[in-house]
Amino acid sequence: MRVWLIAGLAVVAVGIVLFLPPIPQDPRYHHFADQRTLWGVPNFWNVVSNLPFLLVAVWGLRALRSRTAFLQSWERMAYRILLAGVALVAFGSSYYHYRPDNGTLFWDRLPMTVVFTSLLATTIGERISPNAGRLLLFPLLVVGVAAILHWKFSDDLRFYFLVQFYPMVALPLMLILFPARYTRTGGVYAMIGFYALAKALEFFDYQVVTILPAGGHPWKHVAGAVAMLCYLSAIRSRRPLVQPGA
Numbered sequence: 309m310r311v312w313l314i315a316g317l318a319v320v321a322v323g324i325v326l327f328l329p330p331i332p333q334d335p336r337y338h339h340f341a342d343q344r345t346l347w348g349v350p351n352f353w354n355v356v357s358n359l360p361f362l363l364v365a366v367w368g369l370r371a372l373r374s375r376t377a378f379l380q381s382w383e384r385m386a387y388r389i390l391l392a393g394v395a396l397v398a399f400g401s402s403y404y405h406y407r408p409d410n411g412t413l414f415w416d417r418l419p420m421t422v423v424f425t426s427l428l429a430t431t432i433g434e435r436i437s438p439n440a441g442r443l444l445l446f447p448l449l450v451v452g453v454a455a456i457l458h459w460k461f462s463d464d465l466r467f468y469f470l471v472q473f474y475p476m477v478a479l480p481l482m483l484i485l486f487p488a489r490y491t492r493t494g495g496v497y498a499m500i501g502f503y504a505l506a507k508a509l510e511f512f513d514y515q516v517v518t519i520l521p522a523g524g525h526p527w528k529h530v531a532g533a534v535a536m537l538c539y540l541s542a543i544r545s546r547r548p549l550v551q552p553g554a
Contacts, residue, residue: 341523357526360533368540393422495542502535
């Protein structure tokens with residue numbers, strides 16, 4: 309029943325997306341609270357605030373040396389894909405904020421989609437079934453890339469929203485409903501919490517400018533990087549709770 313709940317949630321989410329009319333990209337999305345040019349860099353703080361993603365990805369490489377962080381080889385490969393996605397977010401998002409429009413936004417969202425889908429497959433493998441996670445890794449990556457390409461060529465965000473938000477609903481459900489295969493689950497909960505904070509900072513960009521310098525969007529990047537830092541830190545120091553092959 310727990311597996312059917314997660315699968316049923318995905319079916320319902322797809323059904324809702326198909327029922328909705330196409331959702332075009334709002335051009336106001338590109339208008340951020342802080343648009344200052346400093347040292348010749350447009351939208352300076354929105355650009356440079358992406359650097360933590362690259363630093364976090366490099367820092368996370370140490371987990372690949374651990375003999376206990378991954379019970380199966382495909383999990384190590386999924387982790388490499390996730391790290392690559394996090395590192396590329398730094399470049400893609402910086403490029404977008406340097407010249408914000410729909411064309412550059414594609415390069416911002418593409419690596420984020422890689423992060424969302426690889427994280428979903430990894431969590432399925434850790435919580436529900438290692439074989440299911442292994443078999444779903446590349447199909448989910450393909451679905452994510454297809455969703456972002458669909459938006460690029462049709463200006464319809466429905467499937468990108470599905471790829472972005474379904475994992476953030478399914479992940480906590482899997483953490484609650486299924487037993488852990490590794491220690492350090494708290495790091496995953498912290499990741500979800502900081503990601504929620506990042507979305508709030510993005511949404512209230514103009515309101516936050518009265519509290520924090522440069523508005524909410526640069527701090528959204530920082531919160532997102534901290535979210536990944538929490539997750540990668542948990543991976544680096546976790547230990548298996550079950551025997552290999554279980």
